[in-house]
Amino acid sequence: MKHTGTPTALVLSGGGARAAYQAGVLRAVAKILGRRHPRPFPVICGTSAGAINAAALATHTDDFRCGVARLLRWWRRIDVADVYHADFATLSRHGMRFLAAMTGVGTAPPGVAAMLDNAPLATLLARVADLDRVRAHVDAGALAALAVNATSYGSGHAVTFFQGRADCVPWQRMRRRGEATALSIAHLMASTAIPFIFPPVRLPDDYYMDGSVRQLTPLSPALHLGARRILVIAVGQFAGQRPPPSADGPAYPSFGQVAGHALSSIFLDNLGADLERLAQMNRLAALVPPVSLGRHGLALAHVDALVLAPSQDIGPLALAHEEQLPAGVRTLLRGFGSTRGTGANLLSYLLFDRAFCRALIALGHADAMARADEIAAFLADDRPAYVPLYRLDAG
Numbered sequence: 001m002k003h004t005g006t007p008t009a010l011v012l013s014g015g016g017a018r019a020a021y022q023a024g025v026l027r028a029v030a031k032i033l034g035r036r037h038p039r040p041f042p043v044i045c046g047t048s049a050g051a052i053n054a055a056a057l058a059t060h061t062d063d064f065r066c067g068v069a070r071l072l073r074w075w076r077r078i079d080v081a082d083v084y085h086a087d088f089a090t091l092s093r094h095g096m097r098f099l100a101a102m103t104g105v106g107t108a109p110p111g112v113a114a115m116l117d118n119a120p121l122a123t124l125l126a127r128v129a130d131l132d133r134v135r136a137h138v139d140a141g142a143l144a145a146l147a148v149n150a151t152s153y154g155s156g157h158a159v160t161f162f163q164g165r166a167d168c169v170p171w172q173r174m175r176r177r178g179e180a181t182a183l184s185i186a187h188l189m190a191s192t193a194i195p196f197i198f199p200p201v202r203l204p205d206d207y208y209m210d211g212s213v214r215q216l217t218p219l220s221p222a223l224h225l226g227a228r229r230i231l232v233i234a235v236g237q238f239a240g241q242r243p244p245p246s247a248d249g250p251a252y253p254s255f256g257q258v259a260g261h262a263l264s265s266i267f268l269d270n271l272g273a274d275l276e277r278l279a280q281m282n283r284l285a286a287l288v289p290p291v292s293l294g295r296h297g298l299a300l301a302h303v304d305a306l307v308l309a310p311s312q313d314i315g316p317l318a319l320a321h322e323e324q325l326p327a328g329v330r331t332l333l334r335g336f337g338s339t340r341g342t343g344a345n346l347l348s349y350l351l352f353d354r355a356f357c358r359a360l361i362a363l364g365h366a367d368a369m370a371r372a373d374e375i376a377a378f379l380a381d382d383r384p385a386y387v388p389l390y391r392l393d394a395g
Contacts, residue, residue: 008043016049025368026068040064153208231305236264263345264345324353
């Protein structure tokens, strides 16, 4: 059955283990919509760990509630060893080869241009995402497109790999492009390859890393694929962290703090800036008659966007579950200063622990249910005229 009405996209940002929060939000969305909307999102776009969630939902396009239930089961059972090798021997061997290569002692063998080896993730992804079913849903017209974002090491371009209907055409913009393809597990691995953390992934034309790195316009793929209403689920607070006051003054930044802020910048800043641009464009579209815009060759239309993001800082939540990490990983992160203060950002991205992920799921569900009326109104009306109730500088 083909989807009708205003094309609605689901945009899932990146954030490593934090993406469990998205599963909690989606659980609430499924509850709010009930069985009346079995296919609420004809366009699904994901980046990094958000790409995993996107692929899992697209696999079950015919039954959104079933897709959410399977995604929840996946996150509730996840373990660090399912994502990357966490035993002390492998960490030591891989880390020593990585450091030797970085300091110029020998040539880095393939796969060690990163701190961690995430080979187990490919096996896990094969169980959560059935990309043959995604193709079948596209062919049947139930799914307009599934998009996965990655970043080319060779060109530095942001690349959106998408599998979609015939009317979803490739695009080329400044340092970014959309490429139609048959999506594979390798595309998901490429989208999740956080630089320095996980190794690059080879696709036919180049090596690729995490799609958040050069994704200057995270909402753009959804718009290119026909969406005119977008539900965005972020995995961090746009207002940033509030470090506790200290009588000794600020501490010198640890490596973990530097890396955590760098990753937060990658996963959050571009999304926040793009949402602000969208709000400005909507104001302009409301002020200028469409006829005037068309006369000057400008295609501008109102686009609804609803943003759901954590109501609390995830860093302290990660610190509360630090002891669940395998000893080798815990030792590594403690050495980086990632188990204290704002350095916990790095910890939160790598803490693929079921207790931590269940806490994130509970937070996401509570946050979304607190806005249940807003979500229901946003997804129920086919006429794009939504006025967002969020502020990016709040909470």
